[in-house]
Amino acid sequence: MAPKSGRLYAKAVFTGFKRGLRNQHENTALLKVDGCAGQEDARRYIGKRCVYVYKAKNKTSVPNSKEKSQLRCIWGKVTRPPGNAGSVRAKFRRNLPPQAMGCRVRIMLYPSRI
């Protein structure tokens, strides 16, 4: 019926973990959202769910589907904007792997507040 719709998430990059100069706290990730500059913009994303999607060698089962896929994901939530530069803090169910730094994280548009 309807053509396959486009992207329903905002693109973000995992820039690093929450850290001071010499200590880092891996339970909180810092994400830089595309096009987001400033705390005002970043506030729009608070509470939204985010996913880090990655591929693995072995196939694992997918919920609600019989086929197994190589895609895996780590789900998390945007918690707050740190600082004034438009980035965003997120906490994931399991901490993000450091090799995800520089990689794409998707920020979904739900739970929606509009």
Place this chain on the structure above:
Amino acid sequence: MAKNKNKGKPRNYALDSGVYRFSASKMFHKKAIHKFLKKTVAKKPADKKPVFVEKKIKGDKNGGTRMVRVKKLTNNVPTMDLKKKNTTRKSVFSKHSRKLRPSLTPGVVVIILAGVHKGKRVVVLKQLETGLLLITGPLKLNGCPLRRINQRYLLATKTSINVSGVKVPETINDKYFARVKSDNKVKKDGNIFENKKEDYKPSEQRKADQASVDKQVLEAIKKHPQGAALKSYFKAGFGLNKGEYPHKMIF
């Protein structure tokens, strides 16, 4: 009759402490009020309550009914202590207050953000008792049927259609959408592992309701000043493109 020596003196008098000498019942006798009261109400025969009540019981070979005492005997102590149900639980789901975001009024065109129908633009019809919203594609335009969705997965747009004329049947409520439990009685004869998961097929009732509601919604869309454009709006899906940032968008 003996001469009344107390004639002229009051029958009841106060003692030094302030309390009166004779009580109300004594005065009743002294004044012989029984002679002046004539109203008596006939005693109503007491309603006879049954001692035993017949109750139905399950099971084919149990005789069907039992005679159960209405008032249990004092020596009737249960053999097992039943788990006490927490009846003092104050907040029960059915009594929760349902809130509705002000932007999600009936008739608003909404974008579904997650689920099978993500990206589709649909019409909000009403809020159901559990707080979920009832939406419809309409089915012909974007393949989304009458469905329940949580408000959190909907992005309200500023576009709305006048659905005041659309009458959603009262039968369409939460029970209507409840998942149908399959009565799979595990028979010892058949193979337990052969229970097939049947694919969901919409019932005739659903199809009929869908058609009747959609008809009204489509008419409402036609009446909208931008009706023609709206139709293709519904058919198209929503997606973010390059340079489109949700935080900068007004929907």
